[in-house]
Structures are given as C-alpha cells and as structure tokens.
Amino acid sequence: TSPVSPPSPDSGEVNYQKVYNQIADILEDNDWDDGSWGPIFVRLAWHASGTYDKATNTGGSHGATMRFAPESEHAANAGLKAARNKLESVKTANPAVTYSDLWSLAGVVAIQEMGGPTIPWIPGRRDAEAIAATPDGRLPDASLGANHLRDIFYRMGFDDREIVALSGAHALGRCHPSNSGFDGPWTASPTIVTNGYFKELLEKKWVEKKWKGPKQYVDKETGDLMMLPTDLVLIQDRSFRPWVEKYAADEKLWFNDFANAFHKLQELGVPRNGSEKVYYFKRTDEQ
Ligand code: CCH
CATH class of the missing domain: 1.10.520.10 (Peroxidase; domain 1)
Incomplete structure (x- = not known):
C-alpha cells in the first residue's frame, strides 16, 4: 500500500x-x-x-x-x-x-x-x-547536459516545449554559493516574472566564469548575470532552441505555456x- x-x-x-x-x-x-x-x-x-x-x-x-x-x-x-x-x-x-x-x-x-x-x-x-x-x-544537476535534462523531465511526463517553458522561472532569483556553489542572478530584475531569461540567453554573449567554483557562465559585457550549464543547453540543443526564440519574442505565449x-x-x-x-x-x- x-x-x-x-x-x-x-x-x-x-x-x-x-x-x-x-x-x-x-x-x-x-x-x-x-x-x-x-x-x-x-x-x-x-x-x-x-x-x-x-x-x-x-x-x-x-x-x-x-x-x-x-x-x-x-x-x-x-x-x-x-x-x-x-x-x-x-x-x-x-x-x-x-x-x-x-x-x-x-x-x-x-x-x-x-x-x-x-x-x-x-x-x-x-x-x-x-x-x-x-x-x-x-x-536536475546543473552541471550536466541536454540528455540529463530530458531524462529528468521526461520522467515527470514533460516534453521539450514544457522543459523550456518551466526553465523560464530562472528569470527569478539567484544562485547562492552557500546553497549550490553557483553565484549570481540570471536577469537584472530577479523579483519580476518576465520572459527576460529567454532574452538574456539569446542576446548576451555568455563566457565561462573564471573562478574556483563550479563551471558556470557570466555575461561577457558586465559579468553581472549568470547562466548554468543546463541553461545554456537550451540554446545549444536543436529541439529546445526554437522555444527559447518563441518565448523571447512573445511573452504572452510564454506566460500561457508557463502557467500550464x-x-x-x-x-x-x-x-x-x-x-x-x-x-x-x-x-x-x-x-
Ligand atoms: Fe532552478 N535553480 N533549476 N528552476 N530555480 C536554482 C535556483 C532557482 C536548476 C538549478 C538551480 C528550475 C529548473 C532548474 C528556480 C526555479 C526553477 C539554483 C540556485 C540552481 C543551481 C540555488 C541556490 O544556489 O540558491 C536546474 C539544473 C534546473 C533544470 O531544469 C525550474 C523548472 C524552476 C521552476 C519552475 C528559482 C525560482 C530559483 C531561485 C531561487 C532563489 O532563492 O532565488
């Protein structure tokens, strides 16, 4: 039972x-x-x-x-x-x-x-x-790749579109070295729900952060924003990327998919x- x-x-x-x-x-x-x-x-x-x-x-x-x-x-x-x-x-x-x-x-x-x-x-x-x-x-383990993301989310019953939609929650909040080892926020407005995560993914140039911590990325221009390896996978993978592009261009579409x-x-x-x-x-x- x-x-x-x-x-x-x-x-x-x-x-x-x-x-x-x-x-x-x-x-x-x-x-x-x-x-x-x-x-x-x-x-x-x-x-x-x-x-x-x-x-x-x-x-x-x-x-x-x-x-x-x-x-x-x-x-x-x-x-x-x-x-x-x-x-x-x-x-x-x-x-x-x-x-x-x-x-x-x-x-x-x-x-x-x-x-x-x-x-x-x-x-x-x-x-x-x-x-x-x-x-x-x-x-999910933030240091892994597309296969891992699919293993984790398919196990729950989600598809690629839903994986990308859910990931947009990283417009919010930040990584804390004391929690995960990673450091920094994904967007400049971490307490407002926007499609900013998708825009940042596409618009910024992401470079590996030079530090002793776990592998992560920072935006090349300011170094203020961050992405996890699993975040960047969304623009590298052929099936994930079109959804990042759609959500970056259409916040209403993302709101709808994210709510569902x-x-x-x-x-x-x-x-x-x-x-x-x-x-x-x-x-x-x-x-
Ligand atoms: Fe996430 N997330 N998340 N995440 N997450 C972290 C923080 C937040 C991954 C790793 C991390 C989703 C998917 C993933 C939030 C919502 C969602 C952190 C930093 C890591 C690492 C924790 C810390 O240091 O405090 C990985 C890998 C995945 C793979 O898909 C999904 C899905 C959601 C919600 C729908 C939010 C919000 C935060 C910020 C928390 C805070 O304290 O600011």
Whole structure:
C-alpha cells in the first residue's frame, strides 16, 4: 500500500484566497536577498513536486516529505529550509492547510504577485511520513547536459516545449554559493516574472566564469548575470532552441505555456478524480 494517504476532500472550509493573501503579505522583505521571498518560494514548490516519477507514480507535490531528513539534506534542496521556516506562520494561522498544499500554493502566490500569469490551483494534497520520500538524484544537476535534462523531465511526463517553458522561472532569483556553489542572478530584475531569461540567453554573449567554483557562465559585457550549464543547453540543443526564440519574442505565449506547465508540475503525483474545484486567485493588487 502507498505510504501516502488519499487526498483530503476540499470541504470548502478553508478560504484559500485568504491564505493566498497571507502568503502574499510575507513576500516582501528588504532583509532577504533581492527584497522578496518570492523566488525561493517558487523553488520550494518546484523541488517539492519535481521528484515525481511517472513510471512508478512516486514523488511529486503530494506528501511534503522535504520536511524530513534525508530529503531535507539532499544537495539539490540546500537553502530551502529558510523558505519552509518562513511559511510556518501561515501554517500556524491555518492548521487545516497541509504543508504540501501550503508549499504548492506559495509557489503560485509568488508567481502571481511578482507579475506572472494566473496559475490554476487545486488543494487536497495530504502530508506523508518520511518513508514516502523519494531517493536522492531526482532533481536536475546543473552541471550536466541536454540528455540529463530530458531524462529528468521526461520522467515527470514533460516534453521539450514544457522543459523550456518551466526553465523560464530562472528569470527569478539567484544562485547562492552557500546553497549550490553557483553565484549570481540570471536577469537584472530577479523579483519580476518576465520572459527576460529567454532574452538574456539569446542576446548576451555568455563566457565561462573564471573562478574556483563550479563551471558556470557570466555575461561577457558586465559579468553581472549568470547562466548554468543546463541553461545554456537550451540554446545549444536543436529541439529546445526554437522555444527559447518563441518565448523571447512573445511573452504572452510564454506566460500561457508557463502557467500550464507549472500547474501540471503542481499536480504531479496528486490523486484526483476530476471533480475537484479549480481555484483562480486574484492578485492582491486586483482585490
Ligand atoms: Fe532552478 N535553480 N533549476 N528552476 N530555480 C536554482 C535556483 C532557482 C536548476 C538549478 C538551480 C528550475 C529548473 C532548474 C528556480 C526555479 C526553477 C539554483 C540556485 C540552481 C543551481 C540555488 C541556490 O544556489 O540558491 C536546474 C539544473 C534546473 C533544470 O531544469 C525550474 C523548472 C524552476 C521552476 C519552475 C528559482 C525560482 C530559483 C531561485 C531561487 C532563489 O532563492 O532565488
């Protein structure tokens, strides 16, 4: 039997727009990175769900097993404890909301509040015990190539177009030497959701950074922006590159594809019967 229990029915007792607003309230923070917890909340939601394996139907956003070692200690998850701790106040205010729903919702809130598209969202994830955690190595390794990216994302059930669409999240946030060993932001506006990642990939000249750290790239002109080896793969690979070009030219197309792919990512591994209510949250500046 599965160590993960079936989803809790959406009893309608939780006002998720209210929980959305509570998360939106804690995003801004001048003492954190570029002034927002948004990027790391997106990374938390992605790492909680990106462990999914279609073949065995294991992993995924159902479970929130990153609360426990060894998953909390997996190298890919370095630094995410801060995001989990930051969300504790919202969990305390809403004990009926599971950690797995809370982390997933936090990713959606972050994307929408930072100016991104509306992401359809469905509650009902149940938290699981540590035993349900998947083995290390299910999340991508930034130092590898196109084959690795395909191995990882095809395993979850994504195609090349969706891989490129999801990667556009790197418009947000930055790499921290203390977490991943890599250093720097991908774009000059790391707290705003734009198609800037795709534009930077195509428009800048990317050169290997000269340093003792892991192999990464910096823009030749200023050295202020960065790309991981897996980022550059998207303009080197014949099947990925056309999508980078399309998304760089058409932000609306990317918003649409990104919203669909991020929703799909958040649904991985969550048992559904098709009758669940889908939520479309209002951004706080629209309320
Ligand atoms: Fe990512 N990402 N990511 N990433 N990521 C990192 C940071 C962020 C890879 C590696 C890294 C996605 C895909 C990939 C975000 C969202 C997504 C870091 C730096 C590495 C390394 C971590 C640090 O040092 O703090 C690799 C490899 C892949 C391969 O595809 C996808 C997909 C998403 C979301 C949809 C976000 C956001 C960040 C910034 C976090 C922050 O704290 O600023």
